[in-house]
Every structure is written in structure tokens, then in C-alpha cells.
Amino acid sequence: MRKILMVFGVITLFIGCNAPQKSEKASNEVSKTPETNPENFGIVIHGGAGTILRKNMTPEMEEAYKAKLEEAVRKGYEILAAGGSGLDAVEQSIQVMEESPLFNAGKGAVFTNEGKNELDASIMHGKTLNAGAVAGVTSVKSPIALARKVMENSEHVMFAGEGAETFAKEQGLEIVDPSYFYTENRWKSLERAKEREEVELDHDGQASLYDPFIKDSKFGTVGCVVLDKEGNLVAGTSTGGMTNKRWGRVGDAPIIGAGTYANNASCAVSSTGWGEFFIRGVIAHDIAAMMQYGGISLQEASQKVIQEKLPEMGGDGGIIAIDHNGNIAMEFNTAGMYRAAMNSKGELTLGIYKESE
Amino acid sequence: MRKILMVFGVITLFIGCNAPQKSEKASNEVSKTPETNPENFGIVIHGGAGTILRKNMTPEMEEAYKAKLEEAVRKGYEILAAGGSGLDAVEQSIQVMEESPLFNAGKGAVFTNEGKNELDASIMHGKTLNAGAVAGVTSVKSPIALARKVMENSEHVMFAGEGAETFAKEQGLEIVDPSYFYTENRWKSLERAKEREEVELDHDGQASLYDPFIKDSKFGTVGCVVLDKEGNLVAGTSTGGMTNKRWGRVGDAPIIGAGTYANNASCAVSSTGWGEFFIRGVIAHDIAAMMQYGGISLQEASQKVIQEKLPEMGGDGGIIAIDHNGNIAMEFNTAGMYRAAMNSKGELTLGIYKESE
Numbered sequence: 036m037r038k039i040l041m042v043f044g045v046i047t048l049f050i051g052c053n054a055p056q057k058s059e060k061a062s063n064e065v066s067k068t069p070e071t072n073p074e075n076f077g078i079v080i081h082g083g084a085g086t087i088l089r090k091n092m093t094p095e096m097e098e099a100y101k102a103k104l105e106e107a108v109r110k111g112y113e114i115l116a117a118g119g120s121g122l123d124a125v126e127q128s129i130q131v132m133e134e135s136p137l138f139n140a141g142k143g144a145v146f147t148n149e150g151k152n153e154l155d156a157s158i159m160h161g162k163t164l165n166a167g168a169v170a171g172v173t174s175v176k177s178p179i180a181l182a183r184k185v186m187e188n189s190e191h192v193m194f195a196g197e198g199a200e201t202f203a204k205e206q207g208l209e210i211v212d213p214s215y216f217y218t219e220n221r222w223k224s225l226e227r228a229k230e231r232e233e234v235e236l237d238h239d240g241q242a243s244l245y246d247p248f249i250k251d252s253k254f255g256t257v258g259c260v261v262l263d264k265e266g267n268l269v270a271g272t273s274t275g276g277m278t279n280k281r282w283g284r285v286g287d288a289p290i291i292g293a294g295t296y297a298n299n300a301s302c303a304v305s306s307t308g309w310g311e312f313f314i315r316g317v318i319a320h321d322i323a324a325m326m327q328y329g330g331i332s333l334q335e336a337s338q339k340v341i342q343e344k345l346p347e348m349g350g351d352g353g354i355i356a357i358d359h360n361g362n363i364a365m366e367f368n369t370a371g372m373y374r375a376a377m378n379s380k381g382e383l384t385l386g387i388y389k390e391s392e
Numbered sequence: 393m394r395k396i397l398m399v400f401g402v403i404t405l406f407i408g409c410n411a412p413q414k415s416e417k418a419s420n421e422v423s424k425t426p427e428t429n430p431e432n433f434g435i436v437i438h439g440g441a442g443t444i445l446r447k448n449m450t451p452e453m454e455e456a457y458k459a460k461l462e463e464a465v466r467k468g469y470e471i472l473a474a475g476g477s478g479l480d481a482v483e484q485s486i487q488v489m490e491e492s493p494l495f496n497a498g499k500g501a502v503f504t505n506e507g508k509n510e511l512d513a514s515i516m517h518g519k520t521l522n523a524g525a526v527a528g529v530t531s532v533k534s535p536i537a538l539a540r541k542v543m544e545n546s547e548h549v550m551f552a553g554e555g556a557e558t559f560a561k562e563q564g565l566e567i568v569d570p571s572y573f574y575t576e577n578r579w580k581s582l583e584r585a586k587e588r589e590e591v592e593l594d595h596d597g598q599a600s601l602y603d604p605f606i607k608d609s610k611f612g613t614v615g616c617v618v619l620d621k622e623g624n625l626v627a628g629t630s631t632g633g634m635t636n637k638r639w640g641r642v643g644d645a646p647i648i649g650a651g652t653y654a655n656n657a658s659c660a661v662s663s664t665g666w667g668e669f670f671i672r673g674v675i676a677h678d679i680a681a682m683m684q685y686g687g688i689s690l691q692e693a694s695q696k697v698i699q700e701k702l703p704e705m706g707g708d709g710g711i712i713a714i715d716h717n718g719n720i721a722m723e724f725n726t727a728g729m730y731r732a733a734m735n736s737k738g739e740l741t742l743g744i745y746k747e748s749e
Contacts, residue, residue: 159672164672164673164705165672166671166672168642170552170642171552171553189639190668191639191641191668192642192667192668192671192672193641193642193643193647193671194639194640194641194642195527195528195552195553195640195642196528196552196553196640197640198638198639198640198641199639199640201638201639202638202639280548281555281558281559282546282548282551282555282556282558282559283551283552283553283554283555283556284548284550284551284555285525285527285549285550285551285552286550290550290647290648290649291647291650291671291672291674292647292649292650292671292674292677293648293649296674310549311547311548311549314523314549314550314648314649315516315521315522315523315549315648316521317648317649317653317674317677320649320674320677320678320681321677321681324677324678324681324682324685325681325685327685328681328682328684328685328686329685329686348521
């Protein structure tokens with residue numbers, strides 16, 4: 036039986052080698068795969084960051100989140116342990132969360148101002164630097180599967196709107212009626228966001244962004260990063276976007292460099308949080324660049340970006356990341372982030388809140 | 393009268409201080425404006441990179457391009473010289489090119505597979521790291537103006553499709569009939585691309601991407617980067633996308649970090665070329681990150697990214713960039729790039745081809 040660690044207070048931890056990986060300053064070898072130990076594989080997932088407080092959570096809800104996070108991380112872990120590809124692990128871990136109404140991705144996605152679910156996703160492979168992304172799809176059951184099809188079966192990286200749906204159909208992906216994504220909770224969030232907006236619009240049009248309840252229901256994303264046994268880093272992210280969003284708003288989840296980035300020369304990153312700040316900060320690529328050009332560790336780079344640079348801009352959220360030695364980071368500046376990780380020894384880490392318990 | 397230099401063979405040149413700007417390794421001060429000399433302002437523009445060969449160009453066409461490039465760069469220069477904002481300079485320089493049928497942006501944009509013009513643009517300010525981007529608009533006369541409205545008048549960074557059009561109308565921007573963007577040349581490019589595709593699809597679905605004629609007509613973008621007298625770096629990019637594109641393809645022009653990036657701590661960059669590779673390489677942010685974390689000069693970073701990293705991935709294209717000392721780069725790995733620059737002394741540089749003349 037596997038040893039299971041339930042660590043809630045640890046934000047950043049190491050799996051495998053603890054030594055910070057130093058890379059050449061301004062190295063050219065962007066996607067070169069460093070020497071790896073095939074035993075050093077690992078997986079990290081997140082189910083969104085936000086004002087997640089224990090006092091607002093019932094024991095039943097907490098158990099439900101933990102169980103689903105464990106199911107999702109084990110799904111990817113089993114694929115990696117069997118020598119499967121990082122892409123399969125990322126896609127299938129994320130699909131477990133897309134299919135759960137607990138997370139703002141796939142089923143359970145939040146509603147736009149028009150009462151629709153518009154889904155975004157992206158995926159990137161660290162060896163080839165190939166990537167796929169979709170924005171604003173409304174009838175594709177698994178947006179992360181579509182992002183992978185874009186990467187593997189088109190000469191393009193990103194498709195948006197109806198065009199992305201057409202491509203999904205051509206690729207034979209499962210198409211669902213938009214009602215598949217409906218959940219009562221998310222619908223209520225939209226109603227509450229609209230009411231709040233009506234009340235507050237007079238003095239501050241952006242007020243709802245600063246209301247913890249609305250902000251939590253506005254944001255949220257799922258993501259997965261892995262190091263597979265071949266030494267490849269892969270990252271993926273999937274989201275329902277932002278409650279009450281308008282004007283075809285695109286967040287960071289489908290933006291390569293912001294919501295998702297993977298490069299065998301540095302790390303794989305998936306973001307969650309207030310997407311606008313993640314786009315402006317090019318957060319996922321910034322962490323990789325600080326490692327690669329600045330020669331600092333994944334842990335240091337993640338802390339600097341999430342605890343210093345992001346709040347300096349006024350943004351909040353978190354990231355999960357893994358580097359080519361299997362070091363991982365789960366860094367956030369919000370009250371909580373749904374997260375889980377497993378290392379090559381099969382040790383499981385699960386977390387929701389920031390504070391220790 | 394201003395001294396005018398017509399330099400065609402110079403790819404990278406310096407304005408103002410020649411000393412490479414060293415920055416602290418892994419500095420946290422992402423957007424801190426370094427000490428600047430108000431005399432050290434400057435502007436660089438591009439009108440697209442591609443297989444631009446002198447043998448394919450008539451003297452009349454060459455003169456037409458040079459005249460329009462000079463008009464565009466002088467437009468921004470006059471704003472900067474008068475102490476105007478970098479945002480105004482970038483927006484208005486780009487608008488000169490958007491309104492010209494010579495460039496693949498605004499009027500003269502290429503056609504999608506469905507025979508439509510779908511326009512993308514983005515803009516970013518290096519002091520605030522604020523940014524705005526739009527993808528797939530079909531009736532907004534100036535996409536760069538819309539990107540600026542998104543940045544300044546919304547809490548978001550990126551809008552796509554119909555939602556972006558709605559926002560444009562709400563903002564009172566000039567709306568035109570989609571036929572405004574029509575030019576006969578671009579329509580012929582679409583027809584030729586479709587014929588070529590039909591012929592070549594049997595042996596290689598991507599063949600048209602490797603045909604110089606089609607590739608040139610497929611890609612192309614306009615962009616502008618400036619350093620204003622307050623020491624602020626601003627970058628903007630506008631494009632008609634890709635001839636014969638399908639599935640709501642989004643290129644790099646509206647992607648912050650890929651097509652456009654500005655940060656007072658490093659540089660402002662606008663990209664042009666095969667967009668998919670610019671997204672995967674997060675090209676604009678990569679140049680800034682190599683400067684900031686790797687401590688190399690703008691020239692070195694631009695060369696490494698465009699002459700080494702981009703071709704290694706299989707991509708081509710170019711960038712224009714300017715740093716906080718007024719050093720500029722106009723780097724491309726294609727046969728040519730339409731480009732122009734002016735420094736604080738009013739010296740003008742114009743270029744089309746790579747080879748000296």
C-alpha cells in the first residue's frame with residue numbers, strides 16, 4: 036500500500052532532488068531536455084485558487100473536493116507510472132475535473148452575462164514547444180481534448196469561437212448540448228453577480244471584482260503539470276472563464292505563456308486566478324524565464340512571481356509547476372488553492388487552504 | 393532641416409546610448425522605470441516580414457512602401473517630439489498603416505477561407521504593464537484603437553469576436569461596412585491560396601505554408617514600438633491575420649507576450665511573421681526576459697531569439713524593439729521586413745530588404 040501524506044499547510048515542496056537546478060545564464064537551448072532520471076517523474080494538479088476559507092466550507096464539501104482531487108491526480112499518476120506520455124496524463128487528469136461540477140471547467144463552468152458557458156483551454160509540450168489552445172467553445176465536452184487536437188492535428192496553435200467548434204466536429208470529438216455544462220450553483224452565482232453589479236455600478240463599476248464571493252465565483256480554473264518518464268514536461272489548463280463576463284472576454288487559460296507554459300529546459304506551469312493579471316505578467320513564461328536566464332530555482336521563481344510581482348500589479352491567484360528534476364511548486368497568494376501532487380514514490384499531497392492544520 | 397539617413401542594409405542599430413543595459417539578475421522590479429534622459433526618445437515601426445525580394449518589386453511599389461513607412465514613422469515621431477504620450481504615438485503610427493492597402497492590417501487585410509476580413513490587434517504600456525487586445529473583429533475601422541479602448545476602458549485585457557464588436561460600438565469607435573477592408577490584391581491571394589491548396593493537399597496539407605508567394609500573402613502585420621520623453625516604453629501590433637485561415641485561427645498579434653510586449657524595466661517589442669511560432673516561443677516576452685534576467689543587451693537578445701531560437705523551431709519572421717535607453721533592434725530572418733525608425737535627433741532609417749544596397 037502506498038504511503039499517503041495529507042499535508043495541507045505546505046505551499047511549496049520538493050519531490051525527488053531538492054537541489055535548485057541552476058541553468059546557464061541566457062542559454063540558447065530552449066527546449067533541450069536535460070539528463071533525467073526515469074524514476075523522477077511527478078504530477079501536480081490544481082482546481083482553482085481564491086478566497087477559499089475553512090469557515091465557509093462544510094466537512095462534506097471538503098471531503099468531496101479532496102476525493103475528486105485525489106481521483107484526478109491518481110489518474111495522471113497511473114499513466115506516468117506505467118510509462119505513458121505526459122500529454123495523456125495531463126489530458127486525462129484534467130478531464131476528471133472537467134467532468135466534475137465542483138470545478139469551473141467543463142461541467143460546472145460559470146455563466147457569461149448572456150447566460151452561456153464559454154470554455155477555454157490550452158496544452159503545451161516542453162520538448163517540441165508545440166501547443167494548442169481554444170477559446171469560447173460552447174458545445175465541446177472536453178475543451179482540453181480539443182486543445183490537444185489543435186496542437187496535434189492542425190498547423191495552428193489557437194482557435195476561437197465557432198471556428199473552434201467546427202474543428203472539434205471535424206476531429207470527431209464528443210459534442211454535447213450546451214445544457215450539459217449547466218449547474219444550479221453556477222447559475223445562482225451569475226444571478227448574484229448581476230444583482231451585485233446593479234447595486235454597485237453607480238460608485239464603482241469594478242466593485243464585483245473586489246467582492247470575495249463574486250470573485251471566487253468569477254474565477255477558477257483547473258490545470259495539470261507533469262514530468263513523464265522520458266523527461267518531458269507537459270502543462271495543461273481548462274476553464275469556464277469568468278461569471279458574468281461580457282464582450283467575448285478571453286482570460287489567461289488559453290494564452291500560451293500566461294495560463295500555460297512548458298519547456299523541457301526549465302519547467303511546466305499552469306495558472307489559476309485573476310486572468311487579466313496573468314496575461315499582463317506573462318506569468319507562466321516569466322517563471323520559466325527567471326529559472327532559465329536568471330539561474331534561480333523553480334521554488335524561488337514561483338515565489339517571486341506569485342508573492343511579489345503579481346500582488347505588486349494588484350493581481351491574485353496561484354500556479355502549479357514542476358521542473359525537469361521533479362521539483363514542484365504550488366504557490367498562491369489567495370486564501371486557498373485546490374491542489375494535489377504525487378511523486379515517483381507514489382506519495383500523495385493534497386491541499387485546500389493556506390494555513391496549516 | 394533634419395538630417396535624413398536612408399540605410400537599407402542595417403538590421404540592428406543603436407540610437408542614443410550604445411552601452412548594453414545590464415539589469416540585475418532576476419530583478420523583481422518588473423516595471424520600474426529606470427532613470428532616463430528625456431532627449432532619448434525614439435520610434436520604430438514595421439509593416440510585415442516575409443519573402444520580400446527586390447526582383448519581385450517594381451520601383452513604383454518600392455517607392456510607395458517607403459513613402460508610407462516614412463509617413464507612419466513621422467506621425468509617431470512628431471507626437472513624441474512634442475512630448476506626447478507613447479500610447480498616442482503607437483496608435484497613430486499604426487493607424488497610418490491600417491488605413492493603407494499596402495499592409496495586412498485594417499484596409500488591405502487578407503481574407504479568411506470564408507472570404508471575410510478578421511482583424512486582430514494589441515497594445516501594451518511598459519510602466520503600468522496594462523494591455524489591451526482584440527481578436528477576430530470584422531467591422532471596426534481601427535483595431536489598434538479598439539485594443540487601446542479595451543486597455544483603458546475595461547477591466548479586461550482581451551476580447552474576441554462579436555463581443556469585441558459590441559464593446560467597440562459602446563465605446564463609440566468608428567464602425568465600417570466589412571467591404572471597407574476589401575482590396576483586389578488580397579482577394580486574388582485568397583483565390584490563389586485556395587487553388588494551391590486544392591492541388592497540393594494530396595501530398596502535404598501544409599504545402600501552401602512553404603510556398604513563398606502564399607506565405608507572404610498569408611502573413612504580414614504592422615507594429616510600432618516607442619520610448620517617449622517620460623521614459624515609457626509602449627508597443628502595439630495590428631494585423632489582418634492569415635490568408636485562407638479557418639476555424640477562427642488566432643495568431644500572435646493579439647497575444648500579449650507573443651506579438652506585443654512592453655516593460656519599462658527592459659524593452660518594447662512588436663512581432664511579425666509566422667504567428668504560431670511566435671506564440672509557442674512567447675517571442676516578445678522572451679526577448680525582454682533575456683535582457684532583464686540574463687543581463688544581455690537588446691541587440692543580443694533579439695539576435696538570439698530571431699536568428700537562433702525561432703529558426704530552430706522552424707519559424708520565421710522578425711521583430712522591432714526599443715529599450716529604455718533608446719537602443720533599437722529591427723531583427724528578422726526572412727528576406728525582408730518593411731521597417732522604419734527615427735531617433736531623438738530626427739534621423740530617419742528606412743529599410744525593406746536584408747542585403748545592403
